[in-house]
Amino acid sequence: MRIYWLEMKRVLKSRRALTLLLIALVMSSGMAWLPVMFESINYQDENGNIVELNGLEAIAYKKSIRSVHNGEVTPEKLKAALKTYQRTVSQYGEVGSENFPLAVYTEKISPIRPLLGRQVQEAFADHKTGMAADLKDISPDQLDRFYEQTVQHLKDFMQLEQKGSAAQEQALRKYAEVKTPFLLYAGYSRDAFDYIGFFIFVCVILCTAMAAPTFSNEYQTGSDSVLRCTKHGRSRLAITKIAAALTIFVVNFVVCIFLHLLISNLAFGPECMKTSMQMLFSAISLPALNLGQLQVVMAIGGLLSLLATISFTLFLSAKCKDSLTVILIAFASCLLPIFAYSTLGENWISSILPSAGVGMKNSLLYQLIDLNYLHVGQISLWTPYVIMAAAAVEIPVFLFLAVRAYCKHQVA
Amino acid sequence: MELTTIHLSKQFKDKTAVDDVCLSLTPGVWGLIGANGAGKTTLMRMIADIMKPTGGKVLYDGKDIHAMGKEYRNLFGFLPQEFGFFHDFTVSDYLEYVAALKDVPARKTRKKIDGLLDTLTLADVKNKKIVKLSGGMKRRVGIAQAMLNDPQILVMDEPTAGLDPGERVRFRNFISEFSHDRIVLISTHIVSDIEYIATQNAIMKAGKILDVGTTDELVKQVAGKVWTCIVPADKLPIYEMQLRIINQRGEDNHQVSIRYLADEEKISSSVMASPRLEDLYLWLFPQEDNSKEGK
Numbered sequence: 001m002r003i004y005w006l007e008m009k010r011v012l013k014s015r016r017a018l019t020l021l022l023i024a025l026v027m028s029s030g031m032a033w034l035p036v037m038f039e040s041i042n043y044q045d046e047n048g049n050i051v052e053l054n055g056l057e058a059i060a061y062k063k064s065i066r067s068v069h070n071g072e073v074t075p076e077k078l079k080a081a082l083k084t085y086q087r088t089v090s091q092y093g094e095v096g097s098e099n100f101p102l103a104v105y106t107e108k109i110s111p112i113r114p115l116l117g118r119q120v121q122e123a124f125a126d127h128k129t130g131m132a133a134d135l136k137d138i139s140p141d142q143l144d145r146f147y148e149q150t151v152q153h154l155k156d157f158m159q160l161e162q163k164g165s166a167a168q169e170q171a172l173r174k175y176a177e178v179k180t181p182f183l184l185y186a187g188y189s190r191d192a193f194d195y196i197g198f199f200i201f202v203c204v205i206l207c208t209a210m211a212a213p214t215f216s217n218e219y220q221t222g223s224d225s226v227l228r229c230t231k232h233g234r235s236r237l238a239i240t241k242i243a244a245a246l247t248i249f250v251v252n253f254v255v256c257i258f259l260h261l262l263i264s265n266l267a268f269g270p271e272c273m274k275t276s277m278q279m280l281f282s283a284i285s286l287p288a289l290n291l292g293q294l295q296v297v298m299a300i301g302g303l304l305s306l307l308a309t310i311s312f313t314l315f316l317s318a319k320c321k322d323s324l325t326v327i328l329i330a331f332a333s334c335l336l337p338i339f340a341y342s343t344l345g346e347n348w349i350s351s352i353l354p355s356a357g358v359g360m361k362n363s364l365l366y367q368l369i370d371l372n373y374l375h376v377g378q379i380s381l382w383t384p385y386v387i388m389a390a391a392a393v394e395i396p397v398f399l400f401l402a403v404r405a406y407c408k409h410q411v412a
Numbered sequence: 413m414e415l416t417t418i419h420l421s422k423q424f425k426d427k428t429a430v431d432d433v434c435l436s437l438t439p440g441v442w443g444l445i446g447a448n449g450a451g452k453t454t455l456m457r458m459i460a461d462i463m464k465p466t467g468g469k470v471l472y473d474g475k476d477i478h479a480m481g482k483e484y485r486n487l488f489g490f491l492p493q494e495f496g497f498f499h500d501f502t503v504s505d506y507l508e509y510v511a512a513l514k515d516v517p518a519r520k521t522r523k524k525i526d527g528l529l530d531t532l533t534l535a536d537v538k539n540k541k542i543v544k545l546s547g548g549m550k551r552r553v554g555i556a557q558a559m560l561n562d563p564q565i566l567v568m569d570e571p572t573a574g575l576d577p578g579e580r581v582r583f584r585n586f587i588s589e590f591s592h593d594r595i596v597l598i599s600t601h602i603v604s605d606i607e608y609i610a611t612q613n614a615i616m617k618a619g620k621i622l623d624v625g626t627t628d629e630l631v632k633q634v635a636g637k638v639w640t641c642i643v644p645a646d647k648l649p650i651y652e653m654q655l656r657i658i659n660q661r662g663e664d665n666h667q668v669s670i671r672y673l674a675d676e677e678k679i680s681s682s683v684m685a686s687p688r689l690e691d692l693y694l695w696l697f698p699q700e701d702n703s704k705e706g707k
Contacts, residue, residue: 003512010509013500223496226557229460230513231486237513411462 003232007244017210021252024206028256031199032263035191041110044103059187059268065111066186070271073182073279078120078143081112085135114186119283123149127156147180154284157371167373167380174382177288184279188272188291192264193280196295197363199260200302204309204358207249208334211310212327214245215317215406225411238406242314242399249310250303257299265295281369286382294368301364301388305357308391309334311398312354318405321412337362346372351383352390354398364388413473414438415459415565415595420468422454422619429454431619432468440611441591444599445689447697451619452599453493456569459597460490472565486515489563493570495554497542503529503553504538507560514561528556531586533579547574555583559590566596572605584609607689615696622696631687634695640671641682654678658694 011017039058045051053061069077085095088108092100095109116135123146124133142149154175158168215238218224227233232240265273273292278285289297313330320326334355341350341362350362351374357364364387372383415437422430430451446452457463459470461477461484470477477484497506504525511521529535532552537545542553551574558566572580580602587596588609598606606613613630615622623630643651645666651657655678659671671685672678673695 002518006509006512009505010498010501013505014498015500218496221496222492222494223498225457225460225462225492226490226495226510226554227513228462229485229488229490230510231482231515231561232513233485234482410464411457 003236003240004244007240008247011244011248016213017248020206020210021248024203024252024256025259027202027206028199028260029263031195031202032192032260033267035189035195035264036267038191039189042102043106050102056267062110063187063269065106066114068111069115070185071183073115073184073276075144075146075181078115078146079140081115082120082135082138082140082143084108084112085116086140089136114184114279117279119150119182119279120146122283123153125153125156127153130157130160150278150283151175154371157284161371162373162380165373165375165380166378167371167375167382170373170380170382171286171371174286175284178278178286179276179288182276182279182283183274183290185269185271185273185275188268188275188280190280192268193291193294193298193365196257196260196264196298197302197358197360197365200257200298200306201358201360201363203253203256203302204306204355205331205334207252207306207310208313208330209327211245211249211313212317212330213323214241214314215402215409216320216323216326219409219412220322224409228409228411234407235403238318238403242402245314246307246310249306253303253306257302261295261299265292277369284371285369286371287368294365297368298365301357301384301391304388304391304395305355305364308354308394308398309358311395311402315398315402315405318402318409334358346374346383348374348386351386354391354394356390357387413564413593413595414471416471416474417455417459418468418471420455420458420470421466422451422458422463423466428619430458430465433616433619433621435614435621435624437595437597438612439591439593439595441587441606441609442595442597443603443606443610443613443689444597444616445601445603445606445613445693446599446616447601450616452616453569454619455616456490456567456597456599457492459567460488460492461485462490486561487564489558489561489566491554491558491568491571493573495550497550497553499543500541502539502541503534503545506542506553507557510557511560516560524560525556528559532556533582548576548579551575552579564594566590566594568596568598570600571598572600572602580605601693603688603690603693613689615692617696627689631689631692634673634687634692636684637673637675637695638671638685638687638691639674639677639679639682640669640685641679642667642669643679644668651679656694656698658691 037055040052040054041058041061042050042052088104089095092104094100095105118132120138121132121135124138124142125131154171158171162168218227227237273290275291277287277289277291277294280291312333313326316326316329333353337350337353337356338359340347350356356362364384367383367387373380374383374386417433417435420430420433421428433455444452454463458465472480472484507525508521511525516524529538532555534549534552534556537549542550551571555571558568572583575583584605590596600606607627610627612624612626614624615630642663645668648668651670656673657670658673661669663669673691
């Protein structure tokens with residue numbers, strides 16, 4: 001333990017490490033606040049003046065007009081909302097057209113907007129093409145069977161995308177766990193979820209930069225020659241260095257993500273966390289999670305990806321003789337899943353690399369929302385499971401390899 | 413107590429850095445003398461078990477040091493030629509860190525560190541960052557870390573590089589006292605640093621050990637080959653081309669006193685001088701003549 005605490009002290013005395021930790025902390029708050037700043041709404045006051053609200057004021061105003069529908073998303077609520085929408089559109093024209101009165105939008109459309117997000121259009125999509133239906137073309141009576149229709153749409157979608165694979169059955173089994181009716185507590189923004197994912201990506205990059213010199217810097221400066229000649233300078237030192245690094249990264253991540261979620265949830269309202277994730281994303285998303293639970297899953301998945309990436313970086317650091325090489329390879333491996341996913345779509349590379357769960361469209365969030373499966377013979381694997389299982393396996397493997405590489409290192 | 417290298421070799425791609433070295437080191441100060449590139453550092457790294465030999469092995473009291481692992485490292489202290497350190501660590505922090513790795517008991521660490529800092533006149537800078545110290549001070553911090561565990565085997569690669577003359581004298585005295593019942597191996601090409609303290613010297617050239625012996629035994633090789641004389645200053649360039657001048661000193665009346673190596677007297681009125689280890693070094697490594705080291 002004495003070596004462990006001294007190693008912790010060494011790392012935390014490093015100006016470079018402190019700077020990166022501070023950047024992570026500042027970015028966790030900053031990136032939580034950005035989607036709050038993006039919130040805006042215009043409305044017409046009693047005097048006919050157009051009032052523009054931004055940030056927290058916009059969130060508060062939206063919630064004041066939309067909270068009437070908070071609670072279970074029953075077919076009756078959907079039906080009433082659709083009727084209101086269709087009546088308003090037939091009277092005033094297309095929503096968003098130049099002539100559509102702002103006051104009408106504020107009074108009639110804005111309150112039902114979260115209810116009639118993409119979910120209804122998606123559920124009644126064309127079963128052959130998958131194209132979403134227009135709200136004008138859906139009969140309100142059809143919404144009596146909204147939840148049956150979401151299951152049907154999932155079947156149609158899987159038939160279209162995963163023809164003949166075991167994935168179809170798996171998806172339906174998983175979707176059966178989703179609680180209906182969905183819950184809606186309006187106010188939370190999809191952007192905020194994107195920023196959670198983006199912050200995790202930034203955190204992984206910063207921690208990778210911190211981890212890269214762990215061993216290689218000492219090879220480079222020659223201090224390794226002194227340390228590895230000491231009694232505990234081989235496997236024990238390697239294990240201690242790794243343990244200290246992981247402690248710092250885990251604490252840093254937990255603190256930063258907690259701060260990020262705290263700021264975000266306080267700004268948008270903690271009650272929003274009860275919303276079913278299907279009401280913010282896709283009606284046929286498979287996880288039976290509300291937004292709060294989704295945040296926790298993202299944080300755990302992010303931590304797993306972070307640890308897998310760090311373990312890989314520590315292995316590189318123990319293997320390579322200079323920090324620059326380590327950092328270049330580590331950064332390239334962080335970005336590879338993003339490029340692989342954007343060029344190849346769902347594929348093994350973007351799912352099994354250590355940083356597979358972080359990035360843009362390849363991130364765990366989008367894999368949880370989407371219905372991506374990877375196939376090995378007759379077996380189909382949902383990509384979030386692949387990402388998390390691969391990371392869980394990679395952590396001990398790369399850590400073991402890092403210790404081994406350090407012990408076998410020869411002074412050049 | 414004996415540290416033995418048995419047919420120790422290290423081959424890099426196109427160079428044999430250490431070539432079939434057989435050495436038996438017993439307690440006392442051992443000087444490892446050789447020019448740059450002679451293979452001293454490579455030999456020391458293999459003795460430190462941080463570089464794998466291509467052939468041969470190193471034994472401590474008959475046991476393979478690599479197999480001994482931490483048991484060997486517990487007896488060992490090492491100062492590498494390039495002494496790296498943590499940039500944000502103070503002298504005290506660094507020594508505490510190394511002491512923990514050397515398994516120096518926590519309760520004894522402070523006393524041990526303070527003792528070494530006093531001996532190596534580093535007490536005033538113990539709370540300074542190592543990066544801000546002068547070259548000589550950094551070197552002394554390196555010496556201190558090597559001695560934290562009172563090693564039975566102390567290996568130092570160019571320990572006096574960067575030390576001023578006073579520090580070098582203190583270092584010599586310190587090592588002399590320390591070396592009782594211990595094996596201390598010091599590599600250097602500043603031979604005066606070990607001339608008076610080395611109980612034995614090993615001379616290394618092109619990866620091979622040329623000779624081993626006490627200073628007196630070794631310098632016999634150049635007995636009758638060291639000469640001194642006084643020459644006019646204006647003729648010095650000519651003598652420099654013709655002779656292996658190892659020292660020169662300006663005298664009055666445009667005269668220069670020179671010390672040169674030759675099998676026989678090359679300038680009339682030359683006087684045969686008592687050979688020193690440095691003379692032997694320059695005799696064995698003639699390419700170093702041009703440096704005109706005048707220590």
